[in-house]
Amino acid sequence: MxxxxxxxxxxxxxxxxxxxxxxxxxxxxxxxxxxxxxxxxxxxxxxSLSAKSLRTKKSGVIGVIIPRIDTETASRVVSGINEVVAKGNFQILLTDTELDKQKEIEYIRLLQSRHVDGIILLATNVNDQLIATIKDVELPFISLGQDLPGVTSILYDDYHASVDVTNMLLSKGYEKVAFIGVSEEDPSVGRLRKKGYVDAMASRGYNFDESWIETGDFSIESGYEAMKKIIKNSRGELPSAVFVVTDRMAIGAMEYLREQGYRIPEDMAVVGIGASTMSRYVTPSLTTVDYFNKEAGHRAAELLIQQIKQKKEAEKFVQTYRLIKRDSV
Amino acid sequence: MxxxxxxxxxxxxxxxxxxxxxxxxxxxxxxxxxxxxxxxxxxxxxxSLSAKSLRTKKSGVIGVIIPRIDTETASRVVSGINEVVAKGNFQILLTDTELDKQKEIEYIRLLQSRHVDGIILLATNVNDQLIATIKDVELPFISLGQDLPGVTSILYDDYHASVDVTNMLLSKGYEKVAFIGVSEEDPSVGRLRKKGYVDAMASRGYNFDESWIETGDFSIESGYEAMKKIIKNSRGELPSAVFVVTDRMAIGAMEYLREQGYRIPEDMAVVGIGASTMSRYVTPSLTTVDYFNKEAGHRAAELLIQQIKQKKEAEKFVQTYRLIKRDSV
DNA sequence: ATTGTGTGTGTAATCGATTCCATATTAATA
DNA sequence: TATTAATATGGAATCGATTACACACACAAT
Incomplete structure (x- = not known):
């Protein structure tokens, strides 16, 4: 050389x-x-960028921590991030936690030791150790999708999206709305989306059966199983609609319904969240919520680059969303 | 610090x-x-890994160059790569060419300057300058999906997969098989898959109309448009099946057929390639070819790590594939 | 003639690690 | 007892860049 x-x-x-x-x-x-x-x-x-980086304390690399790359949400976000950072001549150092919470922390440290100029984290959970680590590394930091105290966060409006979806179903006359969520360890997808559903049901005076609520793990199969359980548990009083917090699980639920001969939406309406490509091409096409993941990625990258240029106070940004009405309702 | x-x-x-x-x-x-x-x-x-890297000439980072992250194929491959390299305590430096050929070359240089220990490239085309650059950087290098002369390559068996798909259609009695491909600038997806189709048709003695052959650009919409053209051009003698070289374009083609009231597969059978998640959940479910992208990613990463440990002669590996028969045929 | 300012270039310290070589001590072997 | 080997530690060079500082020169202003 x-x-x-x-x-x-x-x-x-x-x-x-x-x-x-x-x-x-x-x-x-x-x-x-x-x-x-x-x-x-x-x-x-x-x-040699190693030498340059050693001397200048800047690497031109930004670290991205995601729970899984092979999901449409994550890859859209990464794509969005990439589009912006590439323009600023940054590269992405990608780390994938494979849904392991402990790795989120490990990777923050690792990225620090690699002298990344900043980090974007798509967290799946929130805990004190995580927050403490983020504080400790003293790097420009953006949390995308979870509200981390003291950290600049770009948030999806999970609560209101969820309220809207539920109200939409209720307004259309589906009174018995079932719900398929995920673990409440995930504050955004697990807790907020559920809270939106619960509150909307309650505020409209609809009471709902606990047996209408099931939990999956983001996979299509878990949506299938959750739907099965709901149907099994609620013999006698079948719900007329099901609100599923992710498109993939919703697809699984639809699969089960189809197998069992239920018509969608006549026998059961289905709504998802995520605006996955699939949601548009399944039959019937799935009503869902577009979270504009790529734009969120853009935003995250822009904010991070700003922060790299000059340190800022932590701020919170809430992204807009859009209900996409299709044939499953 | x-x-x-x-x-x-x-x-x-x-x-x-x-x-x-x-x-x-x-x-x-x-x-x-x-x-x-x-x-x-x-x-x-x-x-400080910058200091360490400067001194040892190793970075613990491997560079990955992909045409787009937000496609299922790419994200599966990256996921596969990640699973393997993470175990070896490597990280991935991700670069996305956004389908710009020139960037493939630029990024190779960039990754070199970042002292990555090796590079995995998912090329979309092959040209002399690219080959020359790869030779020049003298880094452990794997090409995934394209056969680059003098470079260790992991290849999908595009030709035989394509022959098999075509033969399968012919055997099932679909004599008039149309074809939706992509630009022949892409040797694997564009040229080989088309050659497989052409050869299979010819060897079975079926002659086919040039008007049955259209080209898309990987997008769902382009599949839709290509299908529309085929239908328009071939008035009088409609094909009975269409072989589409990617699932996404196949989905687009199906969409058009559905809109126009054609039944699948009765009026027209459809086959794709890629085994996308969507292919399983569209109606009718799409017959396709599984290329085992994640495993290809594993393989690429393993080979790269081997090469990093000790330099080797360039080799070629051909991945297996599997025809998945579903309801669209 | 002197001082100041804008140009142009070089010397040497520095970033934070690794590693070759030297040295000291202790233990083992001849 | 002398010699060798193993163990334990430190000094200083090195990797390839950036940058503070010094210096030299030309030209303009005083």
């Missing part, structure tokens, strides 16, 4: 001058600049 | 000794080792 010293020698100047040319600062005569640039071209020299 | 020097000072030893403890090599007394470890714990010290 050619180094800055090699270039300097070949151009008969000091490495300082070469550095000046490369970084476009300080005074350099046009003559020398040209000579150096030519040698750089010829040799195909590329500066 | 605490550095190795701080630790050394606190423990009253030289930084050499600290380094020995941290890297578990050379002789260190149990006494000193414990003392150092305790201080490391207390301070939460993490070694």
């Amino acid at each position: 050619t180094t800055i010293n090699d270039i300097a020698k070949m151009a008969n100047v000091s490495r300082t001058t070469v550095s000046r040319v490369l970084n476009n600062n300080g005074y350099v005569s046009e003559d020398v600049r040209k000579r150096i640039m030519q040698i750089v071209e010829e040799t195909g020299y590329i500066p | 605490t550095t190795i020097n701080d630790i050394a000072k606190m423990a009253n030893v030289s930084r050499t000794t600290v380094s020995r403890v941290l890297n578990n090599n050379g002789y260190v007394s149990e006494d000193v080792r414990k003392r150092i470890m305790q201080i490391v714990e207390e301070t939460g010290y993490i070694p």
Whole structure:
């Protein structure tokens, strides 16, 4: 590998001058600049970013921590992040926790040791150790999708989206709305979305059966199983609609209903959240909520880059959402 | 940030000794080792990987170049790669070309300057400049999905998969098989898959109309448009089946057929490639080919890590595939 | 003639690790 | 007892960049 010293020698100047040319600062005569640039071209020299990073404490890399890449939500977010950071000549160092909470913390440390300029975290849970670690690393930090105290967070409006969905169902005359959620360890998807449902039901004076509420684990299969349980448990009084907090689980639920010969939406309406590509192409097409994941990624990246440029107070941003009405309701 | 020097000072030893403890090599007394470890714990010290990388010429990072993250194929591959490299304590530096050929080359250079230990490339095209660049960087390198001369490549068996799909359709009595492909600039998806179709048709003695062949750009919409064109162009003699080289485009084609009131598969059978999640949940479920993308990712990562450990000659590996028969045929 | 300012370039310290080499102590072997 | 080997530690060079500081020169202003 050619180094800055090699270039300097070949151009008969000091490495300082070469550095000046490369970084476009300080005074350099046009003559020398040209000579150096030519040698750089010829040799195909590329500066070592490890060395640069060691010296400048900046890496041009931003760390992204996600629970799983192979979900549409995550890949959309990452795509959004990438579009923005690439413009700022940053790269993404991607880490995937595979839903392991402990790894969220480990990876924050790891990214710190790699001198990333900032971190975007898609957390699946919130706990004190996590918050403490984030504080401790003292890096520009964005939480996407979970409200982390003291940390700039970009939030989906889980509560209101959930209220809207439930109200929409109630308004359409589906009085008996079942619910498939996820573990309440996940404050956004688990707790808030459920709270929205519960509150909306209560405020409209509908009482609902506990047996209408089931929990899945984000997978299609778990949606299928949850639907099965709901049907099994509620013999006698079948719900007329089911609100599922993710599209994938909703697809699973639909699958079960289809298998059992229930018509959607005549026998049971189904609503999901996520606006997955699939939701549009299943039959019947699935009513869902678009969370604009890619835009959230954009936003996160923009905010992070701002923070990298100058430190800021923690802020909270709530993304808009949009109810997409389709044929499953 | 605490550095190795701080630790050394606190423990009253030289930084050499600290380094020995941290890297578990050379002789260190149990006494000193414990003392150092305790201080490391207390301070939460993490070694600077930039410094380490500068000195050792290894970064523990592997570069991944993909055409788009927000496709199921790519995210599965990345997930597969991640599962393997994470075990070896590597991280992924992700770059997304957004289908820009020139960026493939740029990113190889960039990753080189970041001292990645190796690169996995999901190329969309093959050209001399690309090959030359790969040769030039002299890094462990894996091409996934395209056969790059002189480069270790993991290949999907596009040709035979395509032959099989076509034969399967012909055997089932669909004699008039239309085809929706992509640009032949993409040797694997564009050229090989088409060749498989053409050869299979020819070898069975079926002649086919050029008007049955259309080209899309991987998007669902382009599949829709291609299907529309085929139907429009072939008035009089409608094909009885359509072989679409990606699931997404196949879904688009199905959408058009449904809209126009054609029954699938009675009026027109449809086959895709990719085994996307969607393919299973659309109605009718889509017959497709599973390319085992995640496993391909595993394989790529394993090979890369092997190559990082010791340089090897370029090899070619062909992945298996599996025809998944569903209701669209 | 002197001082100041804008240019242009180089010397050397620095970032935080690893590692070669030297040295000291202790234990084992001849 | 002398010699060798194993164990334990430190000094200093090194990786490849950036940057504070110093210096030299040209030209304008005083």
